[in-house]
Amino acid sequence: DAEITQSPRHKITETGRQVTLACHQTWNHNNMFWYRQDLGHGLRLIHYSYGVHDTNKGEVSDGYSVSRSNTEDLPLTLESAASSQTSVYFCASSPGSSSTGQFFGPGTRLTVL
Amino acid sequence: GENVEQHPSTLSVQEGDSAVIKCTYSDSASNYFPWYKQELGKRPQLIIDIRSNVGEKKDQRIAVTLNKTAKHFSLHITETQPEDSAVYFCAASKPGGFKTIFGAGTRLFVKA
Numbered sequence: 001d002a003e004i005t006q007s008p009r010h011k012i013t014e015t016g017r018q019v020t021l022a023c024h025q026t027w028n029h030n031n032m033f034w035y036r037q038d039l040g041h042g043l044r045l046i047h048y049s050y051g052v053h054d055t056n057k058g059e060v061s062d063g064y065s066v067s068r069s070n071t072e073d074l075p076l077t078l079e080s081a082a083s084s085q086t087s088v089y090f091c092a093s094s095p096g097s098s099s100t101g102q103f104f105g106p107g108t109r110l111t112v113l
Numbered sequence: 114g115e116n117v118e119q120h121p122s123t124l125s126v127q128e129g130d131s132a133v134i135k136c137t138y139s140d141s142a143s144n145y146f147p148w149y150k151q152e153l154g155k156r157p158q159l160i161i162d163i164r165s166n167v168g169e170k171k172d173q174r175i176a177v178t179l180n181k182t183a184k185h186f187s188l189h190i191t192e193t194q195p196e197d198s199a200v201y202f203c204a205a206s207k208p209g210g211f212k213t214i215f216g217a218g219t220r221l222f223v224k225a
Contacts, residue, residue, distance in 0.1 A: 031211045033212075033213075035215075040217065041217060042119075042202060042215045042216055042217040042218045043157065043202065043215040044215075045212065045213075045214075048211075048212055050211065056212075058212070090156060090157070094211055096211070100145075100162075100211075101147045101149075101159035101162055102147075102159070102213065103159075104156040104157050104158070105156060106155075106156050107156055
C-alpha cells in the first residue's frame, strides 16, 4: 500500500549539530510539505515543494533547508540545531492536480539539548 | 499575511451533545477548507473538506459550513462520542497553489 514515512521517529541532538530528517512517500505526489508542531501554535509550515527541484520557504523557514532530487523524498536539514527547534516535525504530501487534503507522515520528535 | 483563526482553543462537551468549532480566514482568495483530526500521539488526518462553491457539506455526524462573505467556516459534530476526543484543525488554501495555512487547533473533550 502507498504510504508516507518519516525517519527517525525520535531524535536527540546537541546544539550546533547538523540534523537531517527524512520523509519518503510512495503515492507519487508532486506536493510535499514540512511542518513543525508546538503547543499553542498548531502546524506551522517550514518548507514546501511542488515538484522535483522546486522548493519554497514557509512561514518559519529560518534555520531549515530542503532539497527535492526526486518525487518520493523531501529531506529536512537543520543546519545548526538550536534549542528553539525542539519540536514535533510532520511531513505531508498531496497530489498536484488541484487543492486537496494532505496526507501526513507519523512525525519525528526532535529534542535539541 | 495569510492567517486562519480558530475558536475555541478548548471545548468540553457531554457525550451525545453537539460540538461546534469556528474558524475565520483572512485571504478572500482562499477556496479550499479542509478539517483535520489529530488524536493524541498520532498524525493529523483529513476528516472533511469544503470548497468555496459549496455552502455546506455533511458526512454522517460531521458537517462543515462556509460563509464566504464573512470569511467564516465551521465544523459541527453531532451526537458526540468519547472517540471524538482529539485536537481538530481547520485550514485554508488558495487556488493555483497548494500551500495550506492551519488554525491553532481546538482540543475537544467528550465526557462519557
